[in-house]
Amino acid sequence: MGKYDFTTRPNRLTQFTSKWQASETNPDLLQMWVADMDFLPIPEIKETIINYGQEHIFGYNYFSPELYQAVIDWEKNEHGYAIEKEDIVFIDGVVPAISVAIQAFTQKGDAVLINSPVYYPFSRTVKLNERQLVENSLKVINGRFEIDFEQLERDIIEHEVKLYLLCSPHNPGGRVWAKGDLEKIAELCQKHGVLLISDEIHQDLALFGNKHHSFNTVRNSNKNFSIILASATKTFNIAGTKNSFAIIQNKSLRQKFQRIQLANNQHEVPTIGMLTTQAAFTYGKPWLEELRRVIEENVTYATDYLTKNTKIKVMKPEGTYLTWLDFSAYGLAQPDLGEKLKREAKVVLNDGSHFGKEGKYFARLNVATPLETVKEAVARIARVFPK
Incomplete structure (x- = not known):
C-alpha cells in the first residue's frame, strides 16, 4: 500500500x-x-494553491529564483541535464512554444517535418502558421514505432526541411526513443542544417525500465541547433495552471525565440503556474x-x-x-x-x-x-x- x-x-x-x-x-x-x-x-500542490488563495494579492509576478532552481535541480537529478538559469525561458504551454519556434525560425512556405502519427497540435500548428507540412511516417516493427532513417533523410533533402518537430517520448505510441535513435537524428539535423524542436513533456513518464534521454544530453553539440520543451504539467497533472519551459542553450536561438514570444505577448505566465511547477519539482x-x-x-x-x-x-x-x-x-x-x-x-x-x-x-x-x-x-x- x-x-x-x-x-x-x-x-x-x-x-x-x-x-x-x-x-x-x-x-x-x-x-x-x-x-x-x-x-x-x-497534497503539497493542493496546499500551495490554498496558500496562494489565502495569502496572495493576485497581481503581476516575476519568476522567482526558487522556481528557476527547482527546474535546474529537476533536470539535473532526473535526467542528467546540466542547465543554467539563463538557458530557461518560461512560457504558458509547450504547444504555444511550438508556435513561437515556428514563427521565430522559419518563414511562410518553409518545410517543417513531423513523424506521423503524432500529437495532432503539431500538424495543426504548422498548417495554421502557413508552413509546408512534411509527414515522415513511422514504421511499426516488433510492436513499436521505429523511424525509417533513410526515408527521413530523403524527406529532409527533397523538401528542404528547415525545422523538425520531434515528440520524445512519443505520443500516441509511447515510444521512448533510444540514445542511438537520437544520435542519428542529431547527425541528420547537423548534416542538413535543420533546427530541432524536441517536445519532451512526457520526459518523466518513462516506464518498465526504459530511460528517457533528453536530446541535448546525447551530444553536447546538439545544443547549438535544438530547443527542448518540457513542463511539470503532464507529469503532475497540473495542465490547467499553465506553465512550461523552453531550454535554449544557444544564445542566438534564445534571443530570436524571446523576440517572437514578446511580439506575441506570450512572455507572462500565471502566478499559479509558477507556484505549482515549483511545488511539483520540489515535493513531487x-x-x-x-x-x-x-x-x-x-x-x-x-x-x-x-x-x-x-x-x-x-x-x-x-x-x-x-x-x-x-x-x-x-x-x-x-x-x-x-x-x-x-x-x-x-x-x-x-x-x-x-x-x-x-x-x-x-x-x-x-x-x-x-x-x-x-x-x-x-x-x-x-x-x-x-x-
Missing part, C-alpha cells in the same frame, strides 16, 4: 472539465481520451514514483485483457500513460470506429485519424485513472469488439 491514493476517481463533472464535459449530460460515458489524469492531486518525486507503478499496472492490465479478449493490437507504451490501439482487424475506420465505441461501448477514446493518416483504424486510450476504471473500460470495449 502506497502513501498516496490512486484508487479514488475524483468527480470532475462539476469542474468544467474538457475531458468529462460530454458525461455531464450522458453520465454512462467513460472518458478515456484527453491526456490528463483522473487521480487526486498531490515520491508521488511520481508511485504513479509510475500505477501506470505500469494499468498498462499491463489493459494490454493483456485486450490481447486476450479481442482482435485489437495494442502498442504497449514504453512511456506516457497513452496506449495506441489498432482496430484494423474489424475493418472499421474512423470516424465510424469512434462512434461505435461511444454509442455501443459507452467509452470515449481519441480518434486515431487526428494523429495522421496512419491512424485511420486506430484509437488512443488514456489509462491514467484508477485501475477499476481501466478494467471497466476495456471490458466494455471487449464486449463490442469480441475476439
